[in-house]
Amino acid sequence: MGVALYPALIDAGWQVRCMSRDPARAQKRWPERDWVAGDVGDAAACERALEGCEAALYLVHGMGEGGDYHEREVEAARTFASAAGRAGVQRIVYLGGVAPGGEGGSEHLRSRRDVGEALRAGPVTTVELRASMIVGHGSLSWLMVRDLAARLPFMVLPTWLKSRTQPVAVSDVLRALVSALTIEVTESTWFDIPGPETLSGKEILERSAEVMGLGRPSMVEVPLLTPRLSSLWVRFVTRAEWSVAREVVVGLTEDLLAADERFWELAGHPPRVPFAEAARRALAAEQPEGPMPGPWGVVERARRRDPLSKLALASVLLWMVAAACTHLVGIWTALGVIAVVLGATAWARDPQARPSLQPSAGRLLLGVAAGGVMIVATYLLYPVFTRVAPFLAQDTAALYAAFRAAPPVLATLLLLPVILGEELVWRGVVQRALTERWGAWLGCVSAALLYALAHAPLGSPVLAMAALLCGFAWGALRLASRTLVPALVAHILWDLFVLLFLPLDAR
Numbered sequence: 001m002g003v004a005l006y007p008a009l010i011d012a013g014w015q016v017r018c019m020s021r022d023p024a025r026a027q028k029r030w031p032e033r034d035w036v037a038g039d040v041g042d043a044a045a046c047e048r049a050l051e052g053c054e055a056a057l058y059l060v061h062g063m064g065e066g067g068d069y070h071e072r073e074v075e076a077a078r079t080f081a082s083a084a085g086r087a088g089v090q091r092i093v094y095l096g097g098v099a100p101g102g103e104g105g106s107e108h109l110r111s112r113r114d115v116g117e118a119l120r121a122g123p124v125t126t127v128e129l130r131a132s133m134i135v136g137h138g139s140l141s142w143l144m145v146r147d148l149a150a151r152l153p154f155m156v157l158p159t160w161l162k163s164r165t166q167p168v169a170v171s172d173v174l175r176a177l178v179s180a181l182t183i184e185v186t187e188s189t190w191f192d193i194p195g196p197e198t199l200s201g202k203e204i205l206e207r208s209a210e211v212m213g214l215g216r217p218s219m220v221e222v223p224l225l226t227p228r229l230s231s232l233w234v235r236f237v238t239r240a241e242w243s244v245a246r247e248v249v250v251g252l253t254e255d256l257l258a259a260d261e262r263f264w265e266l267a268g269h270p271p272r273v274p275f276a277e278a279a280r281r282a283l284a285a286e287q288p289e290g291p292m293p294g295p296w297g298v299v300e301r302a303r304r305r306d307p308l309s310k311l312a313l314a315s316v317l318l319w320m321v322a323a324a325c326t327h328l329v330g331i332w333t334a335l336g337v338i339a340v341v342l343g344a345t346a347w348a349r350d351p352q353a354r355p356s357l358q359p360s361a362g363r364l365l366l367g368v369a370a371g372g373v374m375i376v377a378t379y380l381l382y383p384v385f386t387r388v389a390p391f392l393a394q395d396t397a398a399l400y401a402a403f404r405a406a407p408p409v410l411a412t413l414l415l416l417p418v419i420l421g422e423e424l425v426w427r428g429v430v431q432r433a434l435t436e437r438w439g440a441w442l443g444c445v446s447a448a449l450l451y452a453l454a455h456a457p458l459g460s461p462v463l464a465m466a467a468l469l470c471g472f473a474w475g476a477l478r479l480a481s482r483t484l485v486p487a488l489v490a491h492i493l494w495d496l497f498v499l500l501f502l503p504l505d506a507r
Helices: 002-011 023-029 043-050 069-087 107-120 140-151 170-180 201-211 227-237 242-251 262-267 275-285 294-303 307-324 331-349 361-388 391-404 408-438 440-454 461-481 485-501
Strands: 017-020 034-037 055-058 091-097 125-131 154-157 189-192 218-221
Touching: 002 170, 017 023, 017 043, 023 034, 034 043, 043 069, 055 069, 069 091, 069 107, 091 107, 091 170, 107 125, 107 189, 125 170, 140 201, 140 227, 140 275, 140 294, 154 201, 170 262, 170 275, 189 262, 201 218, 201 275, 307 331, 307 408, 307 440, 331 391, 331 408, 361 391, 361 461, 361 485, 391 408, 391 461, 408 440, 408 461, 408 485, 440 461, 461 485
Parallel strands: 017 034, 055 091, 091 125, 125 189, 154 218
Antiparallel strands: none
16 A cells, blocks of 8 residues: 555655665665655654654554464554654554454454554544455455456355445545545544445455456355355465465455445545446556466466457367266267257357358368368278277277167258357367467367367267367368368268268278
């Protein structure tokens, strides 16, 4: 908060002195600022740092710095308040948190409340501002929300995430802090600074995902998910330390609502920023840092990909699910249904599907020629492979038996729409998404490997090998012609000969 507050104070006409335990290090990062050494627990150092200052902003919070941070924070606040009085400071402004009712809430929230009380009990007039969740780049609570929303399309949530809060934009908090330096008060006091909306934790996660363009995540409430268990999975998914995540999560177990909104009226504050806009600003502020590194960065980029990449990813995953279910309905039924369904989806959602199927004499001839070469190669290579690995012949016989289990007329009639669906999905969507990202031939090879991998759950080495080799051949035709027509024609001819006219198990 201090980093963002400095320019706001300068804009308001204040001369600013910054206190740090390591001013030399801070000076290297922000050389234009006036730095002085000090520690809130060192009375003499605080008094020297505050000498000549009219006001002080107390933004210290030690959550996570050992289990006894509550007592240390309160004692440091008393030390600072006394030093400020001796240095002649006229006002202290402290940024705390919305106080829980009674002795409830987390140690983190109780500590912030008690620090405010210690400062207000000192000799200097103190204005304490209490915010709930601050939405902005650098805010810990926003970091946790941002990471959860960006990384998880499906969430298991505790029922207490129905608890409500009033998130406030960091820009509003900055204005409030600057205003609190000059607002007219006769004695030390505190004010809540709520945001303009009251939202549950669940709603905050949903809206954050929507702002990121990810749509609302699927959520399931689990009443037995305790705050401790919740903090463990929050720590795993987000960048927050476990001790910090635990304190924040415990603080979410009850409503954190403002007592009133009188501060905004006293300060004459402009309209407050709604949550969605605050989230958009926070996301924009992190852009200069570049792409997120590590495995979670890969997950985030995958979730934010363009519609074509999302369609490709969904198609591959659904195809693998269908392949894993073949023991229930049979190989050709499962693969046939998924090919038709995904092909129809690609036809409806991919704007390049229809143009890619425009025929021409040259494209048709290329497909016939390529199909002929593939058929000849299949009949020449199959005996070689089965001689080297005899089990391939048994696997081939099992595939043909499964295919013939369906009524012959039905299998023949469905062959065309199934092949069309396969080409629309694998060469039309998956391969194009990969080539746009990785280049023509690397994308083609990757698509063929995925095509084989998607058939791996069937446990058929023959089918996986055929998918790899044929997938590469059909992919190469897609690249050479920039349409699906040659690949579609070659695919139809190859399937007709290998499955119907001259089956390999009859040789």
